[in-house]
Amino acid sequence: MTDSVRLEADYILETYLPPEQAAEIIAGEQSSGTFVAVPGETPELKARAAARVESLETIATYNAIPALDGRYPTDATMPLHRVKMTLSWPIGTVGVSLPNLMATVAGNLFELACVTGLKIVDIRFPTPYFQKYQGPGFGIDGTRELCGVQSGPIIGTIIKPSVGLTADQTASLVQELVAGGIDFIKDDELQSDSSVCPFDNRVDRVMRVINDAAERTGKKTMYAFNLTGDMDEMRRRHDKLVLAEATCLMVSLNSVGMAGFVALRSFSQLPIHAHRNGWGYLTRHRSLGWSYVAWQKLWRLAGADHMHVNGVDNKFSEDNVSVLKSARECLTPMSEDMPCLVMPVFSSGQTVRQAHATYSGLQSDDLIVTAGGGIVAHPKGPAAGVQALRDAYQAAISGESLDSASKQSEVLKLALGSSV
């Protein structure tokens, strides 16, 4: 078995054991071994099936209260090691399966008693995974084509209030935004199907507005309808979207899960706007869970076209370094044959003021910016808000300062002078 068919994952491990010992325990637990020696785990079987510790690099040895509770004294500091650990598995035993890969690289290991902290920070898939899974069906180019935006950021917004508007009220809002020349609109992740705003009604009302405008102007705004639900519901809603000539669907990744997502990708005729809500519980403690780099690879390979990355100067708890690292990762090829590039989606308090930091951090204009207040609260209305955002990004791309650009752009100047 060659290394091209081994699966690899990197971790930041914290442990009170000598790192070599902890790594061996983890590799054993996540492959042929178990807590105790079992007679069947022969040297031949281990050679074929065992996970391997590929590398182990101590980052720090320090005295601290362990980050995670466990069966060790947590009321006193103890010597701990923080190490970068790489494990690999033969796919002869893991198989070629994203769901089963998750049980392997991110299963029981987080609960092991020797683990006082563990974060999975990267995953490298062997070739057969790229042969089995579909990756993005539309990606960057397909999205640009459907939006009619050949270059520059795709300027978008989110329907707010998050929930509570009826289908007709949603369509009225969409009318105003479409008239403003917006490229992209999305449902809030809390809005899928409800008696207040049934999915089908929303699609009918909103697509009538969008299709009418497209017929008149030639520009068709992309609307990502949140079809999150059970499999049969998602299938039915997808078909409804196709019939209504919608150009995007949205789904909540953590709500639907990997098996449902792969199935959705298999029949989807539309770009998949992937929402990461719930991401906080997977990542927010620095010593536990998933890094975005590792996590987003799963969904890109499985078929996401747009991935949420939060935004520069967001209103959540994440810092800009982390946001921009996530966004750059979406534009980093996963393999030569199948790069799986996806549009990073910036959101949360986005205005003209973040354009320069976003562009300089990303070094690409392949992005979707969704701004709420940043567009609708522009003193001259949504059309001016959209144009101001475009002008701000154009300035960033041209290497011109916001101040300087605002001398040429009245709408940008107004945006800068306003509270949004």
Add this chain to the structure above:
Amino acid sequence: MTDSVRLEADYILETYLPPEQAAEIIAGEQSSGTFVAVPGETPELKARAAARVESLETIATYNAIPALDGRYPTDATMPLHRVKMTLSWPIGTVGVSLPNLMATVAGNLFELACVTGLKIVDIRFPTPYFQKYQGPGFGIDGTRELCGVQSGPIIGTIIKPSVGLTADQTASLVQELVAGGIDFIKDDELQSDSSVCPFDNRVDRVMRVINDAAERTGKKTMYAFNLTGDMDEMRRRHDKLVLAEATCLMVSLNSVGMAGFVALRSFSQLPIHAHRNGWGYLTRHRSLGWSYVAWQKLWRLAGADHMHVNGVDNKFSEDNVSVLKSARECLTPMSEDMPCLVMPVFSSGQTVRQAHATYSGLQSDDLIVTAGGGIVAHPKGPAAGVQALRDAYQAAISGESLDSASKQSEVLKLALGSSV
């Protein structure tokens, strides 16, 4: 809208803001509101759509470094509040949908800047959820009937080594265990389908052993085959299991996700043995993520029949109080009409020594115990190992001590005298 159609969730929140203010921010973000006031969020809309803070109870106010990183000074202690918070949502906007419920009760809120810690500790579903979702198809009674175990714990084991055995080697191990009178066997969660041990081969070889034995003895061991995979694979494997007259399937919940799981339940003709691997990253920090009480309710309502709860004196990091609380919860009705009771599955280093603590903590004999070394390493072999576990639990149920029971049971005495 009456309270019977509101969804409720309880949280333990840690925040540096006055708790009332933090709770309002969270309730707003998770319903009609957003970071800033938007014109459409009228009083009428709020009355219809907003989440409500039902109760807020301060547990402690203290000075500490916040548990989670965020945009506040974490190098110094600051005054924090730990509060129990209950929020409720009208299903008129949430809809009746387990996936969308997840985005509502466990979506963006974990990332909010005012949150320095957040754990979801319980969920209460309104009646329409019990009308839409199926709950366990077999539950406790159905599992007992298929196993032929009318009362007392169902004694089981896990195939070890975890991965690396071929289908034939697995079947040989099963032969030995079945001859020992075991009630239940499961695949390891790392074993689903691979070139070393293809799913179909394993099913064929194992079920031949089990069906032959059942024909001879009348006792049919339940084997939970891990069919975790993509939807089309799970469907095909399920049908294979039915054809082979298997009596149980196993699935990794975090690998498959909610939409896939609900779909699996909709066509499954077999009890669903639900594996929680990955649970560590959802729960292991005390101030982040999910409690088992909240989490397991989702899967029971969606249709799990057996839920993993770890084990007393396990080899992982979880303490016994937490294990037993999880297990009792599986036997606590979710509603009067639809209790959704499921078999708690104890595992991880289980032997005769944990029988009394397990039974006294659970106060029920409705459980599955899966012991590895505790069965196969018995000095007189697996049959004696199975009987020793049965005798230990019988003693616990009868209120007899292990020592006293071992005077009547040679196999129990041998187990106690051995290292297992």
